[in-house]
Structures are given as C-alpha cells and as structure tokens.
Amino acid sequence: MVFNQLRIFRTPLLLVFGILFLLLLFRITGPPQNPFNPKNKPLIKNATAVGSQRVPKSDPISRLEDDFRPEEDTDLESLLRGNEDEGWAKGPECAPYPRYENLRFQNPYFQHTRTGNLSYYLYGAYYDRRPRLPEIVVLGMVTTCTGPYPETHLQMWFEGDTQPEITPLRETKLAWYSSWGHKQGVGYPTLLTFQLATRRIPQLVSLVFGSRCSVPQNALRVWQPPAEEAPQPNRPLRxxxxxxxxxxxxxxxxxxxxxxxxxxxxxxxxxxxxxxxxxxxxxxxxxxxxxxxxxxxxxxxxxxxxxxxxxxxxxxxxxxxxxxxxxxxxxxxxxxxxxxxxxxxxxxxxxxxxxxxxxxxxxxxxxxxxxxxxxxxxxxxxxxxxxxxxxxxxxxxxxxxxxxxxxxxxxxxxxxxxxxxxxxxxxxxxxxxxxxxxxxxxxxxxxxxxxxxxxxxxxxxxxxxxxxxxxxxxxxxxxxxxxxxxxxxxxxxxxxxxxxx
Known part of the structure; x- marks a missing residue:
C-alpha cells in the first residue's frame, strides 16, 4: 500500500528534486560567462545595457536615496559605473571620464558645480540640430545674470569612443532680463551653447572651468532627439x-x-x-x-x-x-x-x-x-x-x-x-x-x-x-x-x- 502511494507521487517528487538540484548547481557555478567578454561587462556602453547595482553612499549631501531619484539619474549612475573600470576612464590623458563619486547632486534634479564665487545648478543637456553646425545646449541656474562668466569648456563623450571631444563655450543666454529683478546669490535660468564639429550626438557631457582638461565634477546625459525626418510640405502643423x-x-x-x-x-x-x-x-x-x-x-x-x-x-x-x-x-x-x-x-x-x-x-x-x-x-x-x-x-x-x-x-x-x-x-x-x-x-x-x-x-x-x-x-x-x-x-x-x- 505504501509502495503504491509512493508510485503516485513519484513524478512530482522527481520534479521538485530536479529543480532543487539545478538551483544548487547555479549557485555553485554562477551565471554563464561570455567567452569574448570574461569580465561579463556590457559590450555596448549604454545605460540600458548596464545594471543599476548601487554601492553604499557615505555622503548624505551628494548621494541621494534611490526612491527619490528620477529615471534619468538612475540611467546616469548605471552608465558611469559601467565604465568606471575601463582604462580610458581613469588615465592621465585629457580628460578623464567622469566618476560618479565626483558628482554632487544638489537634489534629484540638479547637479551642483561651483567655480569662484558662482554656483551652477545644472539641469539638462540637449542636442540642437537646427543650426548649420549643431549645438549642445546645457540648461541650468547660475548665480549671476550680469556676468562675468569664467572660461568654460564642454567635455563630450560619444558612445564607443575612449577619449572625449572638447569644445569651448560659444554663447551664454539668459531666460531673464536683469531689469526684471536682480538679487544677490539667486540662480538665474541660463542656457550655455557649445558648437559641435560633426552631426554626431554625444552620449554624455561635462561642464568644466579653466583648463579644458579639468577633472569633471558633473555629468549630464544628452537628451536624445528623434531621428531626423524628410521634409513633409503638406503635413498638418503639429x-x-x-x-x-x-x-x-x-x-x-x-x-x-x-x-x-x-x-x-x-x-x-x-x-x-x-x-x-x-x-x-x-x-x-x-x-x-x-x-x-x-x-x-x-x-x-x-x-x-x-x-x-x-x-x-x-x-x-x-x-x-x-x-x-x-x-x-x-x-x-x-x-x-x-x-x-x-x-x-x-x-x-x-x-x-x-x-x-x-x-x-x-x-x-x-x-x-x-x-x-x-x-x-x-x-x-x-x-x-x-x-x-x-x-x-x-x-x-x-x-x-x-x-x-x-x-x-x-x-x-x-x-x-x-x-x-x-x-x-x-x-x-x-x-x-x-x-x-x-x-x-x-x-x-x-x-x-x-x-x-x-x-x-x-x-x-x-x-x-x-x-x-x-x-x-x-x-x-x-x-x-x-x-x-x-x-x-x-x-x-x-x-x-x-x-x-
């Protein structure tokens, strides 16, 4: 009688033992490795391919709790951490790849960079293909609306490149007139434009002051525009x-x-x-x-x-x-x-x-x-x-x-x-x-x-x-x-x- 009951449960028991054996084997051997990528790093350096594993954060000012982060910041950390072990990310050449530990998040939506007596609260970076030579526009709040502004460069990292392209500030524009009000120490909406030499779109940019080879203290993912469309003369206005x-x-x-x-x-x-x-x-x-x-x-x-x-x-x-x-x-x-x-x-x-x-x-x-x-x-x-x-x-x-x-x-x-x-x-x-x-x-x-x-x-x-x-x-x-x-x-x-x- 007992033998007959065991025969009834034989198939389920074998299935359970089989699953347990596979789990044990997986824990012992670990996940399969890519033979062409022994460190199991993403072959394409982009945010979606890199995991979002965090390391402990010791600085409560510059590090923020995960629950308060916008999606863009999560992607940024994944991108930077996915590249931090590469040789070109920390070599002596001009300029090193930005490290996540060097960024100062003033809150989940602004990175804070200071130079001299000016504070830059950087909010976003955008690709503008409308000019004959396209531009990168960096948007933020700067604690002056009258200047002067320091010597400024933009370090631009393109996907797949091991060194940045660096371009000087072309123009500073304000979304404000000083005649409307000017108070000391308040941030004013500012657009910094940088001209590109090609129509390639950078993946990541950093604003630096003084030397063009300065170690970056900020990093902004560039807002990626949709693919350029052929002109459609009869299309209704959008x-x-x-x-x-x-x-x-x-x-x-x-x-x-x-x-x-x-x-x-x-x-x-x-x-x-x-x-x-x-x-x-x-x-x-x-x-x-x-x-x-x-x-x-x-x-x-x-x-x-x-x-x-x-x-x-x-x-x-x-x-x-x-x-x-x-x-x-x-x-x-x-x-x-x-x-x-x-x-x-x-x-x-x-x-x-x-x-x-x-x-x-x-x-x-x-x-x-x-x-x-x-x-x-x-x-x-x-x-x-x-x-x-x-x-x-x-x-x-x-x-x-x-x-x-x-x-x-x-x-x-x-x-x-x-x-x-x-x-x-x-x-x-x-x-x-x-x-x-x-x-x-x-x-x-x-x-x-x-x-x-x-x-x-x-x-x-x-x-x-x-x-x-x-x-x-x-x-x-x-x-x-x-x-x-x-x-x-x-x-x-x-x-x-x-x-x-």
Whole structure:
C-alpha cells in the first residue's frame, strides 16, 4: 500500500528534486560567462545595457536615496559605473571620464558645480540640430545674470569612443532680463551653447572651468532627439503645450483640469508637458494620471524639485525656475512639434471667426505673412473672463469656462500678459509671455483680434475694469460646447467624479 502511494507521487517528487538540484548547481557555478567578454561587462556602453547595482553612499549631501531619484539619474549612475573600470576612464590623458563619486547632486534634479564665487545648478543637456553646425545646449541656474562668466569648456563623450571631444563655450543666454529683478546669490535660468564639429550626438557631457582638461565634477546625459525626418510640405502643423509646475495642494481642481485638457485637445494640442512639484491634491493627481496613461497620453507630467540651496526670495525664485522649465520643455519637444504654446491651466489661446483649431489658424497666419519668410511666433492679446462677472446658470456647474462667457470690455495692450505660439524651428530662448531669442526668423507677430485672443479665466489686476467700461458677452467658446461636455463627461465617468451623476 505504501509502495503504491509512493508510485503516485513519484513524478512530482522527481520534479521538485530536479529543480532543487539545478538551483544548487547555479549557485555553485554562477551565471554563464561570455567567452569574448570574461569580465561579463556590457559590450555596448549604454545605460540600458548596464545594471543599476548601487554601492553604499557615505555622503548624505551628494548621494541621494534611490526612491527619490528620477529615471534619468538612475540611467546616469548605471552608465558611469559601467565604465568606471575601463582604462580610458581613469588615465592621465585629457580628460578623464567622469566618476560618479565626483558628482554632487544638489537634489534629484540638479547637479551642483561651483567655480569662484558662482554656483551652477545644472539641469539638462540637449542636442540642437537646427543650426548649420549643431549645438549642445546645457540648461541650468547660475548665480549671476550680469556676468562675468569664467572660461568654460564642454567635455563630450560619444558612445564607443575612449577619449572625449572638447569644445569651448560659444554663447551664454539668459531666460531673464536683469531689469526684471536682480538679487544677490539667486540662480538665474541660463542656457550655455557649445558648437559641435560633426552631426554626431554625444552620449554624455561635462561642464568644466579653466583648463579644458579639468577633472569633471558633473555629468549630464544628452537628451536624445528623434531621428531626423524628410521634409513633409503638406503635413498638418503639429502643436503642443508647455505648462509650468502645477501647484494645487489644498483645492481640488479636477473638474477644471478636465475641461481645460479636453479643450486643449480639441484645439489641436497633441501633447501637453507640465511639471509636478509634489503639491497636488489627491484628486488632481488621479485626474492627471488618467491623461498620462498609455490609453490617453495627452499629458507628460515630469517630476521636479526646486534647488534647495538657493534660499530666500521664494516668489522671485519661482518665477526664475518657471522660466527655466519652459526652456526644458522647448528643447525636449523641438522635433515633435512645429509650434509650442506656453500657457497656464486658466488660459486658452482661442481661435476666432471661422477657425476652430490652432493648426488651421497658424496656416492662415503664415499665408498672410507675406513680409516674412519665417516667423518666430504669433502672439495673442490677453482679455480677462473673471469669476466676479455673471455666469450662465444653464450650463452644468462643472464647466467653469463654458459658464463664464462675460468678460471685461478691453483687451490688455500687446506687451502685457500676452501668450504666443512659438515656432520650434527658430526660437532659442523662451519666457512665459514671449520668446527672448530666435534665429533665422522675423520677430513674433501680434495676431489681429478678429483671428484670435488669449482668454484668461482669473481675477483682474484692476478691479475698476469689472464695471467701466461695461463688460461684454463673448461666447466664442460655446462653439465647442456639445463636444467639450461630451468628452469631459466621459472622463468624469471613468474617474467616478460627481459630474458624471
């Protein structure tokens, strides 16, 4: 009887013993080695091929806990550690490959480098193939907006090379005017441009000061652009949006966010880039997660944290960092869009007349622009739709913009609070209201009011304009009413918000 029971369990027992034997054998012998790579190192030096194993971190200032690291930093450490045992990474030649231990992470998003009395908080590096000779643009915050700047070089490492190419600083550009405010010790949004000798794209760059052979104290992975496409003259214009950091810690803006995002989609935005500083109401986070999901994909929400060591002047600092992020958004999206709008979530660049979206409006503006072969952008005058003015009670209460179709009578002047659609083929430095720099193009053009305006859904700066001159009804947005409500309600149903019931 016992023998028969053992026969019944013979096959499972043999399977279990076989698995245990294989596990024991694997632990004794270790993983198989590549006979052409006895150290079992990745044959191609790139971040995806290198593991992310960490070593203990003894310096709490320059080393950060893994949970707080952005994905780019994880890739950077993998890349540097994967190459640290190579001879060319630590030889005496000019210049040594950067070592991860020499980097100082001021927080998960900035590397801190100091020279003389200046601090550089480096944020990103981007490849710009628009000039005849392409450039690398290094973006960060530098604690001066008047200079002078030290002698600066960029050490550039190309995948597969054992020595860097080194190029001097070509130009320093600021996304700020000193006349707007200048405070000692505060970091200003700065773009450092370096010219390349070829069209190859570096994998890694380091900023060094003084000697071009200096040991690097920073290392930035270069944002890799998509492959260059052949010109497509008849392709519809592609439009996207850049939004500053989102901050809704206490209020729930979900309904307004849904209405705004769905309207942006209808106006032609194929992607919106915004920044998450960790101050979002839980409902707002859930709403935005819907739009960042693979099923939707309208929104790219990038994690961000302010530089901690730039203390004081909080409101002033936020304006400076905001300008830096607009330029990060620009250079990440140079080749994905023909035009980029820089707007807040309470603003709408509204086409007027017979135009229902930005691509059609832009095509018309370009066709009328006979005095300029290339225009750096088109700017729209601001007009307020404040909540203090009467709202339409017949529209469901979940739709703030559709309910507010009464505005102040007059638009602001063209040089006050305007917003633009920027031509990504030409703009080089952005501010939130206009471009500060462009190449090979005419200056931005003001759009006539009969073709478009910036509708701003916030309080007015001059309360007397709520009465004098008398406000007027402007229901241009109502053209989108049925579709906007239908699309928004579908999202409310998916999220379970009250508007759906």
């Amino acid at each position: 439009t996207g949006i850049c939004v500053k950091f989102l901050r809704f810690p206490d209020e729930d803006p979900s309904e307004r966010l849904v209405e705004w995002l769905e309207l942006m989609r209808m106006l032609g935005a194929s992607r919106i880039t915004a920044y998450d500083i960790g101050e979002l109401h839980p409902n707002a986070s859930r709403t935005l997660a819907h739009y960042t999901s693979a099923q939707d994909g309208l929104l790219e929400l990038r994690k961000f944290h302010f530089p901690d060591e730039i203390k004081g002047h909080a409101r002033f600092r936020k304006s400076l960092v905001e300008a830096m992020l607009y330029n990060d958004c620009l250079y990440r999206n140079l080749y994905d869009f023909d035009f980029l709008a820089v707007v807040d979530v309470d603003e709408v660049i509204m086409p007027m007349g017979d135009f229902w979206n930005w691509p059609d409006l832009l095509a018309e503006l370009q066709s009328q622009d006979v005095n300029c072969t290339a225009r750096s952008g088109y700017c729209f005058r601001n007009v307020y739709f404040p909540k203090e003015l009467p709202e339409d009670g017949e529209i469901p209460r979940h739709f703030h913009m559709l309910r507010h179709v009464v505005r102040v009578a007059n638009h602001l002047s063209a040089d006050l609070a305007a917003k633009c659609l920027h031509n990504t083929a030409h703009v080089t430095v952005l501010h939130n209201h206009f471009a500060l720099s462009w190449r090979d193009a005419c200056a931005p053009q003001q759009v006539p009011l009969d073709l478009g305006q910036l509708q701003h859904y916030r309080h007015v700066d001059q309360p007397e304009t709520l009465k004098d001159p008398p406000p007027i009804r402007d229901a241009n947005i109502r053209r989108f009413q049925q579709q906007l409500i239908r699309n928004s309600m579908a999202v409310h149903r998916q999220l379970g918000w009250g508007a759906a019931y």
